[in-house]
Amino acid sequence: MKTYRRILLKISGEALSSKNNSIDPQVTQKVSQIVSSVLAQNIEIGIVVGGGNIYRGAALQESGMNRVVGDHIGMLATVMNALALNDTFKRNGINSLVMSGFEIGGGVCQNFDHNQAKENLSNKQVLIFCAGTGNPCFTTDTGAVLRGIEIEADIIFKATKVDGIYTDDPIKNPKATKYTSLTFEEAIKNDLKIMDTAAFALCKEHNIDICVFSMLEDEDTLSKILQGQELGTIVRN
16 A cells, blocks of 8 residues: 655635535535544645636636736635635644745735745645646646645645546546546546646656545545545556
8 A cells, every 4th residue: 555645635616615605614624624634644735725616717818808817816716715724724723824826915824935835744734725836827736736746745636526537527428437547648648627738747747646536525535545445546657
């Protein structure tokens, strides 16, 4: 069984929402429980959160907004999600800190610094990374991989609405079949939309695996994977 010292978890903005709330307190509570189970295994964890439940830069561009402006709004949405998660963590006794990809004043959160981040993680503090890479035109998937590389994570976990990577969208196509594992080259060649090409390419170059899984159906899924159960889909070299 492969053991992990430090992991990076990517959570989409949509995963934090419900029909009634763009940020659902019940969902952030579930995430808190999941993080606690990871910490209980003596594993360090950093989290990258998306902002699609509030705003998407690409969608704003389609409506006529300047892409750079739209991406900046989208990055600010990730800050809101990160602050909501951080508040839930602290209310549940989890030592956590928000680090932003660009400067935000007023003591809202700290600027990202990879050396400081690694030191904080080593001291068992959960870090929530927001504002993507700090630059427009990059997805939060690419930002997650970049942060994973910078903090020297052993693996990147991506939580989605489905339990892995399929040949097609299983929600739209019930005949779609699930991959147990595949290579980065296969993921790029088959144009699998679970992550963008830049994110896959970065992982391939730095030889860091990605595990795609469904987090919120079963709150123990991530914990089970860390204990050696073969759940989700692994993408590797």
